[in-house]
Amino acid sequence: MQTNLSEQAKLLPRAEEAESILRSCVHCGFCTATCPTYQLLGDELDGPRGRIYLIKQVLEGNEVTAKTQLHLDRCLSCRNCETTCPSGVQYHNLLDIGRAVVDAQVPRPLGQRMLRESLRAVLPRPALFKALTQAGQIFRPFLPELLKAKLPSQAAPAKPRPEPRHARRVLMLEGCVQPTLSPNTNAATARVLDRLGISVSPIREAGCCGAVDYHLNAQEKGLARARQNIDAWWPAVEAGAEAIVQTASGCGAFVKDYGHLLENDPLYADKAKRVSALAKDLVEVLCEEPVEDLHMNGDKRLAFHCPCTLQHAQKLGGSVETVLRRLGFSLTDVPDGHLCCGSAGTYSITQPQLSRQLRDNKMNALESGNPEVIVTANIGCQTHLESAGRTPVRHWIEQVEEALN
Structure with a gap:
């Protein structure tokens, strides 16, 4: 596509x-x-081609309006289009650039600003998020229906984690909301890896991956969080940690992008590149291990929801299904498995109507094979699908760890 960037855009x-x-x-x-x-x-204009044209107009100096902002806001950043594109267009990077320019020129209404600032203030802070969630559970009967729908059910407590005892060590990003919404996910991960001779070294100083801030147009704050995590992990990286494991594919996609996002930072470019190279989704670790030796009792019929951040961003579609089948689980077919469930980070809160439509469509597809349980690989997808109140939804590693026992 021929372009002619404005002097300001240059x-x-x-x-x-x-x-x-x-x-x-x-x-x-x-x-x-x-x-x-x-x-x-x-x-x-609510498809990738139209949004690309809108961003082109913006960068060429044409008028930017609230309508432009709305069409960019409606994008899920699912990156399905990148999987489909025969030309390899890096749409998500263009969208980040375009959104920042548009938001700088189009002031948001007060309600939108307050919502977005509230999400940025609460979600990346695990202790605050946990306290507010617990308060919400207490006052649940008095909350409006919209808030009740977003409030998760009480999660099962985390099982004890094994003490690090193996020569092989990995790091693990604990995440922001997952310790509250699904506290056993990371514990189950540590227990399964321990059975395979791999210990998880906790690095409590590593916090939010930065995606929440970055995708709510606080890009510098998001990058600051990335730098903090790199600093927290670096001593263990230099000491020989095999990998930095993520159990939430949304976090994993963002950590794997640190190298690109910080490539022009003279202090962090090399470190960020190394951290991104070490970042692995949990399934990438298990794919390389003799999981058949775990002697599973995988007798439940599962439907696997593959998050967009796993299949389109990390290009790991089919990997979890392969591991689950190696472990003896029976998986149902899921029609239109490439489509987004509507969670998309904070999208389910900022675009609730579209998000619910996508969720219900996805649940219909997942339930078409009559599974006993739906499993997924991202906490956002897990809680969003679970909010439909239909078939139980869990992280896949919890299902694996349960079958071990």
Whole structure:
């Protein structure tokens, strides 16, 4: 696509990257066929091709309006379009650049600003999030229906974690909301890895991966969190940690992008690149291990929901299914497994109507094979699907750890 960036746009830190991405798009339209919001709304501007054209207009100096902002806000950042694109367009990077420019020029209404600031203030802080969630459980009968729907059911407590005892060591990102919403997920991970001769070294100083801030257009704050995590992990990285494991694929996708996002930071570029190379989703670790030696009792019929951040961002579609089958589980077929469930980080809160439509469509697909349990690999997807109040939804590693016992 031919572009002509405005003089103002040429001054942006990522101007060359934006222009390169725009030029790589040939407007073939293959992406619209797999875009969840285009399928729901049927509007060209609510598909990747239309949004790319909007960002092109913005960077060429054309008028930016609230309508432009709305169409970019409606994007799930699911990256399904990138999987479909024959030209390899790095749409998610262009979207980050475009959203930042648009938000700088179009002030948001007070309600939107308060909501987004509240999400940024609460979600990345595990202790605060836990306290507010516990308070919500107490006052649940008095809450409005919208808040009740977002409030998760009481999670099972975490089982004890084994003490590090093996020569093989990995680090693990604990996450922001997962310790409250699904506290046993990371404990189950540590227990399964321990059975395979791998110990998890806790690094409590590592906090939020930075994705919440970054995708709510507080990009510098998101990158600051990335730097903090790199600093927290670095001594263990230098000491020979095999990997930095993520049990939430959304966090994993962002940590794997540290190297790209910090490539122009002279102090962190090399460290970020190494951290991204060490970052692994849990399934990448288990794929390489003799999981058949675990002697499972995997007798339940499961449906696996593959999060967008696992299949489209990390390109690991099919990996969890392979491991689960190696362990003896029976998996149902899931139609349209490439489509987003509507969770998409904070999307279920900022775009509730579209999110619910996508969730219900996804639940219908997941339940079409009559599974006993739905399993997934991302805490956002897990809680969003569970909010439908239908078939139980768990992290897949919890199902594995339960079958070990």
